[in-house]
Amino acid sequence: MGRASVELESWLLTLWLLLCSWGCLASAELRAPPDKIAIIGAGIGGTSSAYYLRQKFGKDVKIDVFERQEVGGRLATLNVEGQDFEAGGSIIHPLNLHMKRFVKDLGLSTVPASGGLVGVYNGETLVFEESSWFIINMIKLVWHYGFQTLRMHMWVEDILDKFMRIYRYQSHDYAFSSVEKLLHAVGGDDFLGLLNHTLHETLQKAGFSEKFINEMVAPIMKVNYGQSTDLSAFVGAVSMTGADSGLWAVEGGNKVVCSRLLKASKGNLISGSVMFIEEKTRTKLTGNPTKMYEVVYQTGSETLSDFYDIVLVATPLNQKMSNITFLNFDPPIEEFDQSYQQIVTTLIKGELNSTVFSSRAKDQFGLSTVLVTDNSDLFINSIAIVSPVREEENPLPSTDGTYVWKIFSPDVLSKKQIMKYFLSYDYAVKKAWRAYPLYKPPQKCPSIILHDRLYYVNGIEFAASAMEMSAIAGYNAALLAYHRWNGNADMIDQDGLYEKLKTEL
Numbered sequence: 001m002g003r004a005s006v007e008l009e010s011w012l013l014t015l016w017l018l019l020c021s022w023g024c025l026a027s028a029e030l031r032a033p034p035d036k037i038a039i040i041g042a043g044i045g046g047t048s049s050a051y052y053l054r055q056k057f058g059k060d061v062k063i064d065v066f067e068r069q070e071v072g073g074r075l076a077t078l079n080v081e082g083q084d085f086e087a088g089g090s091i092i093h094p095l096n097l098h099m100k101r102f103v104k105d106l107g108l109s110t111v112p113a114s115g116g117l118v119g120v121y122n123g124e125t126l127v128f129e130e131s132s133w134f135i136i137n138m139i140k141l142v143w144h145y146g147f148q149t150l151r152m153h154m155w156v157e158d159i160l161d162k163f164m165r166i167y168r169y170q171s172h173d174y175a176f177s178s179v180e181k182l183l184h185a186v187g188g189d190d191f192l193g194l195l196n197h198t199l200h201e202t203l204q205k206a207g208f209s210e211k212f213i214n215e216m217v218a219p220i221m222k223v224n225y226g227q228s229t230d231l232s233a234f235v236g237a238v239s240m241t242g243a244d245s246g247l248w249a250v251e252g253g254n255k256v257v258c259s260r261l262l263k264a265s266k267g268n269l270i271s272g273s274v275m276f277i278e279e280k281t282r283t284k285l286t287g288n289p290t291k292m293y294e295v296v297y298q299t300g301s302e303t304l305s306d307f308y309d310i311v312l313v314a315t316p317l318n319q320k321m322s323n324i325t326f327l328n329f330d331p332p333i334e335e336f337d338q339s340y341q342q343i344v345t346t347l348i349k350g351e352l353n354s355t356v357f358s359s360r361a362k363d364q365f366g367l368s369t370v371l372v373t374d375n376s377d378l379f380i381n382s383i384a385i386v387s388p389v390r391e392e393e394n395p396l397p398s399t400d401g402t403y404v405w406k407i408f409s410p411d412v413l414s415k416k417q418i419m420k421y422f423l424s425y426d427y428a429v430k431k432a433w434r435a436y437p438l439y440k441p442p443q444k445c446p447s448i449i450l451h452d453r454l455y456y457v458n459g460i461e462f463a464a465s466a467m468e469m470s471a472i473a474g475y476n477a478a479l480l481a482y483h484r485w486n487g488n489a490d491m492i493d494q495d496g497l498y499e500k501l502k503t504e505l
């Protein structure tokens with residue numbers, strides 16, 4: 001007995017040594033991590049990049065995150081009489097798995113983001129009105145549109161189903177060097193085709209009626225992307241998921257995810273505006289001349305600069321939005337002049353003039369969201385009752401019986417325009433955004449790799465702009481930067497991943 005166990009022990013020791021030597025060899029092959037990484041932009045794209053870069057490169061790398069305005073970027077709140085409301089990115093889909101995991105890992109909570117009845121107004125009349133009875137909605141929908149609603153649901157579900165493959169690829173550490181390759185890996189040529197065609201022509205070809213596209217699909221594009229059904233079919237599908245049930249938001253405001261990610265990543269926030277990026281050769285402490293990126297930024301009236309091994313740009317590269325100049329790159333880094341759609345969010349506390357939409361008596365109006373068709377010729381894209389970021393139940397009227405309404409519009413609303421929709425109001429705040437790209441298929445996405453160790457996170461917005469898309473892009477950029485740093489070519493742009501990972505546990 002004793003002997004056998006000694007033998008077993010020595011055998012285990014040998015095995016352990018063998019395993020260790022493999023382990024040690026493998027880690028000896030890993031290049032030392034970079035000293036410093038810069039991320040430009042502290043929205044969800046930049047802060048999720050910081051979070052994943054920390055996971056990949058370990059505790060020693062210094063991560064600086066530059067932000068010239070507020071952490072959160074297009075996730076922000078506006079205050080109405082002491083309560084905060086989402087002013088930018090608001091709703092999150094139940095299958096947005098990165099956002100879901102952030103909330104869980106960062107100890108945050110969620111609040112339901114939907115509720116209330118929806119109507120569609122065409123400029124003259126309500127062409128569709130939701131009822132609080134599920135069965136009545138079904139009958140209404142079938143009556144108006146046959147089974148197109150159901151088919152639409154299946155069309156979207158099929159795209160979403162494929163898109164979800166990205167989570168499996170990312171959990172196995174695979175990265176992609178372009179948005180097109182990422183989309184191809186999840187859905188093949190069919191997916192790339194969705195970037196090349198308008199939603200309108202895609203749905204027409206699939207047999208959906210003009211009436212259905214105009215009354216059911218167009219209003220959803222308008223509220224989510226401020227654009228017509230001439231946007232590309234991929235972003236169209238992403239937008240349609242915004243009509244699913246189970247939508248949620250982060251309690252306390254979606255932007256809290258960004259500040260928590262930044263904290264968890266131990267990133268160093270630098271309040272400043274990046275002006276220039278230039279590649280220069282530096283002699284590091286180790287004595288070797290190394291190519292690094294100099295990041296020149298302005299804080300207050302001071303202009304400062306610092307050197308980085310890796311730089312991630314996590315803001316739209318657009319002169320009006322980020323105004324970053326790439327100096328002396330050979331070949332030069334292409335100009336990105338794709339324009340962004342302006343959207344103005346206006347929050348109004350007041351009493352709606354429901355007669356604008358319906359002749360029914362005020363107390364029988366009952367809708368809490370009015371969407372509009374494309375031909376409605378109105379100056380608003382949508383109007384809806386909203387709940388504060390800390391409220392768990394459906395919105396309640398304040399003591400004077402009024403609600404807080406959110407209007408999206410392409411332009412800033414005048415007092416007179418607001419008064420068209422309200423009997424009276426006592427409070428209005430607004431925020432104008434360059435909200436998301438103006439989608440014009442065939443849609444090309446900007447490169448992710450701008451230069452050797454210089455990456456662009458926001459190119460993914462040209463496929464579709466959403467919080468989850470930025471989180472996916474942030475993860476991808478972190479993985480890509482890591483694998484390229486370590487020369488792991490076999491982890492980048494792999495074909496047939498779906499088949500390959502299907503058999504793996």
Ligand SMILES: Cc1cc2nc3c(=O)[nH]c(=O)nc-3n(C[C@H](O)[C@H](O)[C@H](O)COP(=O)(O)OP(=O)(O)OC[C@H]3O[C@@H](n4cnc5c(N)ncnc54)[C@H](O)[C@@H]3O)c2cc1C
Nearest residue numbers: 041043044045068073074089090091274315322435466467
């Ligand atoms: C009105 C509106 C409604 C939306 N609704 C939804 C929704 O319901 N659901 C959803 O999923 N998505 C929604 N979106 C989209 C979503 O908000 C965005 O896709 C997402 O927030 C983009 O995050 P980002 O980090 O990529 O970019 P941003 O949030 O824009 O972050 C970029 C950051 O970089 C900073 N920056 C820029 N230039 C510099 C510089 N030179 N130096 C330093 N810092 C710089 C900016 O100040 C900014 O904070 C909505 C957007 C808007 C505007």
Ligand SMILES: *[C@@H]1O[C@H](CO)[C@@H](O)[C@H](O)[C@H]1NC(C)=O
Nearest residue numbers: 189190192193195196442443
């Ligand atoms: C999409 O259009 C581009 C031209 O804009 C073309 O090069 C590409 O092959 C098309 N892709 C698909 C999948 O149709």
Ligand SMILES: *[C@@H]1O[C@H](CO)[C@@H](O)[C@H](O)[C@H]1NC(C)=O
Nearest residue numbers: 275276319320322323324325
């Ligand atoms: C962009 O930056 C340059 C140089 O930093 C500056 O001269 C110019 O005014 C800026 N443009 C905008 C639109 O902010």
Ligand SMILES: *[C@@H]1O[C@H](CO)[C@@H](O)[C@H](O)[C@H]1NC(C)=O
Nearest residue numbers: 353354355356419420422423
């Ligand atoms: C409410 O809207 C209707 C229809 O636009 C309009 O006729 C009416 O004057 C408005 N009421 C008030 C009090 O503004």
